[in-house]
Amino acid sequence: MLAATSLLLLTLAHATNAFPVTQIDVTQAQVFAIMKGSPSPQRDSLATTLVLPGLRDFFKTTKMKVSPADIGTMHGTLPSEEVDSNCHHEVTAESPHISGSILDTTYFKWGVSNVSWKGATVFANTEVDAVLDTSADIRVKIGRKIFGRCRKLAQKTTGVDIKSKGKTGLGLNLTASNAKIEQNANKTGLELVFHFHADVIGLVIDWDVTNVEASHCKIKILGITILSYCGFLEKMIKNGVNKLSASASRMIVPKLQEKLENAINTKVGAVVRIPLKLH
Numbered sequence: 001m002l003a004a005t006s007l008l009l010l011t012l013a014h015a016t017n018a019f020p021v022t023q024i025d026v027t028q029a030q031v032f033a034i035m036k037g038s039p040s041p042q043r044d045s046l047a048t049t050l051v052l053p054g055l056r057d058f059f060k061t062t063k064m065k066v067s068p069a070d071i072g073t074m075h076g077t078l079p080s081e082e083v084d085s086n087c088h089h090e091v092t093a094e095s096p097h098i099s100g101s102i103l104d105t106t107y108f109k110w111g112v113s114n115v116s117w118k119g120a121t122v123f124a125n126t127e128v129d130a131v132l133d134t135s136a137d138i139r140v141k142i143g144r145k146i147f148g149r150c151r152k153l154a155q156k157t158t159g160v161d162i163k164s165k166g167k168t169g170l171g172l173n174l175t176a177s178n179a180k181i182e183q184n185a186n187k188t189g190l191e192l193v194f195h196f197h198a199d200v201i202g203l204v205i206d207w208d209v210t211n212v213e214a215s216h217c218k219i220k221i222l223g224i225t226i227l228s229y230c231g232f233l234e235k236m237i238k239n240g241v242n243k244l245s246a247s248a249s250r251m252i253v254p255k256l257q258e259k260l261e262n263a264i265n266t267k268v269g270a271v272v273r274i275p276l277k278l279h
Contacts, residue, residue, distance in 0.1 A: 018265040019272045020062075021054030024192060026276050031190065035181050047179030047194050048121050051274070055123035055174060055264075059110040064124065064263045066170065067105040070255040074100045074202075087143045087150035094157075096136035102168065103129040113169045113205065118248045120201050122171035127205055130168040135161045166207030171248070172260060173201045181276070190276045198268055200256050201248040 030050065034043055076098045083091040108124040117125075142154045176194035184191050261267050 019196070019274065020058040020264050020266075021051055021274055023275050023277055024050050024054065025279050026050060026192075028278065031181060031276065031278070034179055034192070039178055039180070044175065044177050044179050044194070047176040047192060048174055050192065051176050051194075052121055052123055052174060054274075056110040058264070059108065059124040062109070062263060064108040064259055065105065066102075066108060066126065066128075066256060066259070068102050070259070071102050071170075071251075071253060072255075074251060083138075087145050090141040090143065092139045093160075094137040094139055096134055098132065098134050100130055100132045100168075102170075103131060103165075106170075108170070108172060113171075115169050115203065115205055117169075117171055117173075117201070117203065118246075120171060120248045121174045122201070123174050125169060125171040127167055127169045130166055132164050132166065132207075133161065134163075135159060164208060167205045169203040169205045171201045171203070172256075173199050173248075173250070175199075176272075182273075184273075184275065190278075191273045192276055193271065193273050196266055196268060196270055196272045198257070198260055200251045200253045202251055203248045204245040207245070 030046065033046055037043070078096040078098065080092060080094045081096075083093055106126045106128045108126050110124050113125045113127040115125075115127075136159070137157050138160050139155065139157045141152050143150045143152045145151070175197040176192075177197055179192065179194040181190050182193050183189070257268055266272060
């Protein structure tokens with residue numbers, strides 16, 4: 001009975017960490033590069049590139065569903081910025097707040113998005129329609145120069161909302177950290193051993209910056225209608241989208257991490273051992 005219980009526990013232990021990549025073909029030079037010296041980013045980078053093809057092959061035939069509820073709403077805040085410093089109407093956008101969300105349910109699968117991931121080691125991806133909502137308090141001060149100095153006559157603050165839509169790429173990014181090479185349990189071969197880490201990255205693929213809609217854009221103070229900040233905020237959105245398009249941003253998405261762990265039967269942070277085949 002004890003022997004049967006031990007065998008069952010051993011079987012369960014292997015089943016809880018059944019990483020989908022079961023073998024990696026390597027050269028002597030690659031083995032030597034990972035074995036020499038102390039742990040380093042270069043070693044981890046090489047290990048990651050060795051694991052990627054197998055994971056990508058796995059996700060060519062395996063889908064992982066992602067819905068708006070999985071991602072939730074992503075938030076960010078930009079620094080306050082002065083729109084117009086003119087004494088007659090000083091305009092400031094105070095701490096613009098950005099929130100974004102995806103609009104549709106989609107599936108992670110390797111090769112869905114034909115985009116460059118800016119060097120990120122992506123093994124599964126998708127693209128989806130998304131919306132960006134930017135809100136800010138606009139503070140307007142009306143003044144008049146008296147004896148060369150600006151004297152404030154009135155001040156008013158109003159809220160502004162700007163909405164825009166686009167297409168965003170989502171990718172699952174791999175890092176094989178603390179990589180090393182060890183003999184297997186039977187001392188008959190070598191294994192690549194590493195800590196498995198994965199996170200979600202987002203990349204703007206295409207954004208409709210020609211049709212940005214701003215609401216509550218007019219403010220009237222002392223009979224003067226101020227319009228200058230509307231165009232500024234729309235321009236800010238366009239510049240922000242351009243910056244987002246230039247790099248991939250990492251996101252913390254616990255629900256997707258759990259789905260990934262279930263899909264590959266491996267916990268993020270777990271130690272993975274993959275047999276190596278020299279050629």
